[in-house]
Amino acid sequence: MATVQETVLEFVRSxxxxxxxxxxxxxxxxxxxxxxxxxxxxxxxEKHYGIRIPDEVAxxxxxxxxxxxxxxxxxxGVR
Amino acid sequence: xxxxxxAAQPNGAPDSQGxxxxxxxxxxxxxxxxxxxxxxWRIDMNPHRAPLASMTRLLxxxxxxxxxxxISQDARRRFIVSHTAMRQILSRYLDxxxxxxxxxxxxxxxxxLDRMAGAPDIRFNLSHSGELALxxxxxxxDVGVDLELIRPVSAWRIIAGRYFSASENQxxxxxxxxxxxxxxxxxxTRKEAVAKASGEGISTRWTGLTVSLEVxxxxxxxxxAPGACAGMCITLWPSTQGRDTSLLSVPVGRLGHIACGTASxxxxxxSQVRPRPCAWEKDQA
Numbered sequence: 001m002a003t004v005q006e007t008v009l010e011f012v013r014s015x016x017x018x019x020x021x022x023x024x025x026x027x028x029x030x031x032x033x034x035x036x037x038x039x040x041x042x043x044x045x046e047k048h049y050g051i052r053i054p055d056e057v058a059x060x061x062x063x064x065x066x067x068x069x070x071x072x073x074x075x076x077g078v079r
Numbered sequence: 080x081x082x083x084x085x086a087a088q089p090n091g092a093p094d095s096q097g098x099x100x101x102x103x104x105x106x107x108x109x110x111x112x113x114x115x116x117x118x119x120w121r122i123d124m125n126p127h128r129a130p131l132a133s134m135t136r137l138l139x140x141x142x143x144x145x146x147x148x149x150i151s152q153d154a155r156r157r158f159i160v161s162h163t164a165m166r167q168i169l170s171r172y173l174d175x176x177x178x179x180x181x182x183x184x185x186x187x188x189x190x191x192l193d194r195m196a197g198a199p200d201i202r203f204n205l206s207h208s209g210e211l212a213l214x215x216x217x218x219x220x221d222v223g224v225d226l227e228l229i230r231p232v233s234a235w236r237i238i239a240g241r242y243f244s245a246s247e248n249q250x251x252x253x254x255x256x257x258x259x260x261x262x263x264x265x266x267x268t269r270k271e272a273v274a275k276a277s278g279e280g281i282s283t284r285w286t287g288l289t290v291s292l293e294v295x296x297x298x299x300x301x302x303x304a305p306g307a308c309a310g311m312c313i314t315l316w317p318s319t320q321g322r323d324t325s326l327l328s329v330p331v332g333r334l335g336h337i338a339c340g341t342a343s344x345x346x347x348x349x350s351q352v353r354p355r356p357c358a359w360e361k362d363q364a
Contacts, residue, residue, distance in 0.1 A: 014233070015233075015234065019151070021150060027148060027149075030149040030151070031154060032151070034227075035271060035280070036238075036267060036271070040233075040234045040238060043238050043241055044234050044237070046237075046241075047234075047237055055282040
């Protein structure tokens with residue numbers, strides 16, 4: 001079963017950029033990700049895990065990298 | 080309004096259907112912006128032989144650090160070119176050297192100019208897609224711009240469900256699939272332009288805001304945030320084969336919107352004055 005980080009990376013590659021060089025701590029914004037692409041990642045994660053990510057925690061910082069998104073999901077109870 | 084320079088039709092005057100007339104033109108030596116106008120600058124982020132080293136010297140310390148952290152060469156080039164262009168353009172309105180301009184992110188992350196005493200209240204917003212960037216500049220009013228590549232967004236239905244209003248979703252549901260996918264992008268860029276103008280950014284609170292999805296709609300008045308004062312949204316159309324120069328055009332395959340707030344000294348009054356756009360090409364300095 002895929003880890004949370006692997007799942008997040010899969011959605012990032014599908015919605016933002018399929019660049020092989022994305023590491024878990026790569027800044028997604030520095031890859032040129034825009035708000036629509038990040039919202040696409042967010043909504044696909046919500047659907048996949050059956051959760052809602054509240055606006056207050058879905059900050060720019062929280063979506064900075066695969067790692068920060070994974071930490072956010074962990075705080076929301078996703079394992 | 081700075082309508083200097085050769086032009087067959089006045090830049091900014093509306094046509095008979097109320098659509099803004101603006102043709103991408105070389106900017107005059109002196110660009111002048113008044114409270115009635117909004118200027119839109121087109122920036123090519125892949126100019127021939129971009130002198131990146133000298134451009135980087137114009138950037139602020141934060142920008143240089145950010146540029147260094149970008150791992151993709153293309154993304155780094157785009158960042159350097161667009162931010163240098165932004166400084167050079169703003170410099171023309173502020174009468175300040177490009178490398179001395181300071182801007183910082185406000186509490187909600189929107190870049191705002193550090194205004195010098197006596198300087199005009201210039202506000203701006205940047206958006207980019209592919210190798211094209213657009214910079215919107217306004218005087219004394221909030222401005223936002225959003226540009227998107229027309230492309231399949233596989234998650235569009237879920238996004239619309241979370242971020243769009245009930246009536247927007249209703250309109251999308253009534254369209255055939257291919258039209259709905261583009262209408263989704265039109266709705267998204269319209270809302271995103273408004274969200275960027277207000278500095279709030281899109282959130283699920285925006286389900287309370289409805290924008291028109293009509294293709295032929297003239298600039299429409301929208302509320303900047305649920306309950307807040309009104310502004311206006313101007314559509315940027317993908318150029319047609321017939322080069323419809325009566326509309327603000329972006330290259331084929333893209334669409335976008337500019338949103339402009341009301342003048343800040345009349346916050347509670349719906350402004351009767353519709354911002355008139357001027358569209359300028361950023362020259363390769």
